Amino acid sequence: MNKALLFLNGKKPNILPKNIKSYSIITCTDGAYSRYVKKSPFTVDYISGDLDSVPLSTIPSSIPIIETPDQNKTDFHKALELLLEKGIKKVDVYGGSGRESDHFIGNLSTALFFKNKLLITFYDDYSKFFFSDKITKIKDVKGKIVSLIPFFEAKNIRTKGLQYPLSNEKLIFPQRLGTRNVATHNEVSVCYDKGELLIYISR
Template identity: 50%
Template structure:
């Protein structure tokens, strides 16, 4: 079945827009089985003429959006007033309740940098339950498992960021390899490396690692 021609959304993956820097380009809605946004992201989606009828829900405490469009998008606004959690966190909870565990996130960086750091922390909280990938105009980034490999990225910038530390790291295919080495946010980072080969692999024994891949959203 040609998803573009039929307009049928077939994927088991969710797409979530949150209230960071607005994406420079928007993906095809047909690539996703569920599409959602937080209240602040709803504003920039309207400005970018995103097909809002494709949204499955808009959630948040509505401090960035009043919800005045509720008559137009009846049943799609979900009020989540819990101030102990961010709108991103609460949106992920809803997506998980809807049985989606693969999520592409746009709007996770840029703007106020405390939001960006908070978004990484939220992704960490969900990392064992959901596969969350962030995309912005500079890179894609996500938490990786203890044994990870990727192909087709020769020449791309690769950064390994410990969260907050990772031990006994071994890499292959990177220009500056690691051989049973440790990274920590207070002593040593693994940023600004690059893929010297078409395939790279990363293994580590303890802690957690974020990978940043210098490639635009596709």
């Protein structure tokens, strides 16, 4: 399956994936384990991080621990490196937003850094969001809010299935963002030629 579920030390998610068994690997950072994962109804395959957020004595001996002490990288960055080494291609991230906003911004930066190596999607109780490919199709979204946010510029954007379509237009931060659009069809397509684009979809 080559798909992983990764929990970070953001806001505890109240809505979890419907099919936990669909993931090849379930893992978390040490901060996420300490805050909420240890109370979850599932078991992680391993915990990674610099181990500054959890006493080792509180971790069951049956759960492997991978220490990643490099302070020049965030625990999220190091967790993604480990998943790449294990052959993972897709990562669903929970707990990536909420709580400390600087961490959230840092997580977006990390996701953009790994964009060409991993398909990373963030989930929270209100939305999902991801850095899109140049051609992206989104399904099962009719009636949902769809926002297009450039990082920091996206050119020649074309969309289908949105209330306010874009036709070879440019979004540039902070002058013009494509926020709070609405999907009028069950399938929405987004294409663009240059730049980077974050797509936000409400639940």
